[in-house]
Amino acid sequence: MRMKYVMSEVLVGLWRNVTMTIAMIITMAVSLTMLGASGLIYTKVADMKQLYFENIEVSIFLDAEVTEEQRSAIATQLDSDPLISQVTYVNKDEAFQRFQEMFRDSPDLLSAVKADQLPESYRLKLVNPEEYKTISDQYTAVEGVDQVVDQSQVLDKIFNLFTAGQNIALVAAIAMAVAALLLVANTIQVAAYSKRREVAVMKLVGASNWFIQAPFVLEAVVAGLIGSVLGLGALIALKIFLFDGALSALQGLFAPVSWGEVFLTFPVMAGVGGLISAVTAWVTLRFYLRV
Amino acid sequence: MTKTYPKASRPSLDNVSVSIDKGEFVFFIGPSGSGKSTIVKMLLHEVVPNKGRVVVNGKDVTSMRSWKRPHFRRSIGCVFQDFRLLPNRTAYENVAFALEVIGKTKAVARRVVPEVLELVGLGGKEHRYPHELSGGEQQRVAVARAFVNRPLILLADEPTGNLDPDTSIEIMRLLDRINRTGTTVVMVTHDSNIVNQMRRRVIEIESGRIVRDQARGVYG
Numbered sequence: 001m002r003m004k005y006v007m008s009e010v011l012v013g014l015w016r017n018v019t020m021t022i023a024m025i026i027t028m029a030v031s032l033t034m035l036g037a038s039g040l041i042y043t044k045v046a047d048m049k050q051l052y053f054e055n056i057e058v059s060i061f062l063d064a065e066v067t068e069e070q071r072s073a074i075a076t077q078l079d080s081d082p083l084i085s086q087v088t089y090v091n092k093d094e095a096f097q098r099f100q101e102m103f104r105d106s107p108d109l110l111s112a113v114k115a116d117q118l119p120e121s122y123r124l125k126l127v128n129p130e131e132y133k134t135i136s137d138q139y140t141a142v143e144g145v146d147q148v149v150d151q152s153q154v155l156d157k158i159f160n161l162f163t164a165g166q167n168i169a170l171v172a173a174i175a176m177a178v179a180a181l182l183l184v185a186n187t188i189q190v191a192a193y194s195k196r197r198e199v200a201v202m203k204l205v206g207a208s209n210w211f212i213q214a215p216f217v218l219e220a221v222v223a224g225l226i227g228s229v230l231g232l233g234a235l236i237a238l239k240i241f242l243f244d245g246a247l248s249a250l251q252g253l254f255a256p257v258s259w260g261e262v263f264l265t266f267p268v269m270a271g272v273g274g275l276i277s278a279v280t281a282w283v284t285l286r287f288y289l290r291v
Numbered sequence: 292m293t294k295t296y297p298k299a300s301r302p303s304l305d306n307v308s309v310s311i312d313k314g315e316f317v318f319f320i321g322p323s324g325s326g327k328s329t330i331v332k333m334l335l336h337e338v339v340p341n342k343g344r345v346v347v348n349g350k351d352v353t354s355m356r357s358w359k360r361p362h363f364r365r366s367i368g369c370v371f372q373d374f375r376l377l378p379n380r381t382a383y384e385n386v387a388f389a390l391e392v393i394g395k396t397k398a399v400a401r402r403v404v405p406e407v408l409e410l411v412g413l414g415g416k417e418h419r420y421p422h423e424l425s426g427g428e429q430q431r432v433a434v435a436r437a438f439v440n441r442p443l444i445l446l447a448d449e450p451t452g453n454l455d456p457d458t459s460i461e462i463m464r465l466l467d468r469i470n471r472t473g474t475t476v477v478m479v480t481h482d483s484n485i486v487n488q489m490r491r492r493v494i495e496i497e498s499g500r501i502v503r504d505q506a507r508g509v510y511g
Contacts, residue, residue, distance in 0.1 A: 002391075002394060005391065197375070197377055197378075198377060198388075200375065201375060201377060201388065201389065201392075201436075202392045203361075203364075204364065204369050204375070205364065205365070205369075205389040205392065205393060205436070205440065206360075206361045206362060206363070206364030206365035206393055207361060207392035207393055208361045208362070208393075208394075209358065209361060211392060211394075212392075
């Protein structure tokens, strides 16, 4: 009976102040969507880093008039370097083949470049791709080396972009969370005021504190949970229309977002939404109910 | 007991010592600001004395933790000048509410509430709303609500303050009947008529001190 009483009080409470309830749910939903999105971006960036870094190569291009001696000296040094896991030598012919393959759709470019114009190179795989800088410093100055080029520099720029996006989402999530928090506090104040007579009687006849507070706290928690369900809906829409829709052309560039990952954000959103609402409501009641 | 409120120049209660036996009927009288309300609030554990002890039902409640207060309150029934009924609930629902919020089932309420409404003389008016009842009838509902849980003490803070003399006497008869069931009744009042008619123990307070404590007393 007590559970039934508390639940009916919660529903009546949410309905009595329905405009505030809606405002509370919407801000909560937007905040949680942002939180979920930034979480997704975070895991995606981690996934993509792994994916890309596995295939990443550092190329050491050799001078056009490199001598046999210099070339073999570089080879020995590379072979014995503990930072490097794999070395592949690419001579001029192979470089030309790779070039032809890469630009097979651009015949103008192909005809402009002759086989002996492309430099020979060593393609390196690093034990830890992030140690590129050390490799670069070490080999740029070596006799016969023209330049050291690292693909991860380009990738870093892309990842920085993602991280920036993630940060923006997080800041928006926090800003909306603050707004949601204030709305919860206000809703609870209004609810406590409209039920002041009941609360006074309950205190007088000795109703327990949890029994007096539970309907208010649960009211906020229910709003928070509804907000998180809407947030999940927004993320599902985001996956369908953005990742699987507009951005599907970039499939090779992005690690795909799986349904599992989208649904995994729900417990986080629901937990954060519910907990923030509950704590805010409880703290507000400390001030306005003085039980 | 002594109680000084913050910012007050003199204590609201100054070294007051009162002992009320189980089953007694006691009037606290005195002018406004004399400290009567402070005594009521101490009994309810709403305020705590700076010095001295409050013992209710053999238990020292002076330093009781606030989370224990709700349970303690269940042994004290309260009636006020302004009735404090819930306007959107009927007489029955007002009394049943007091039972349900302390965890009694609806079945218990169905058995007990009509009984106590009958006792206070509201049989047949269970389903009226407060605005459909007279002042005296509303106060009866309040008394029923205070008594339904069979408290040890009934605390009445100027229960006749809003009622005409005839109705006041009816309410006093009701409180007297409740007192005869063994319930201690503590009543704060300004109503000299009633005090003089009842001829019960009178404790007069002035400026935070007891100036008179008289068995079978009058208003004076």
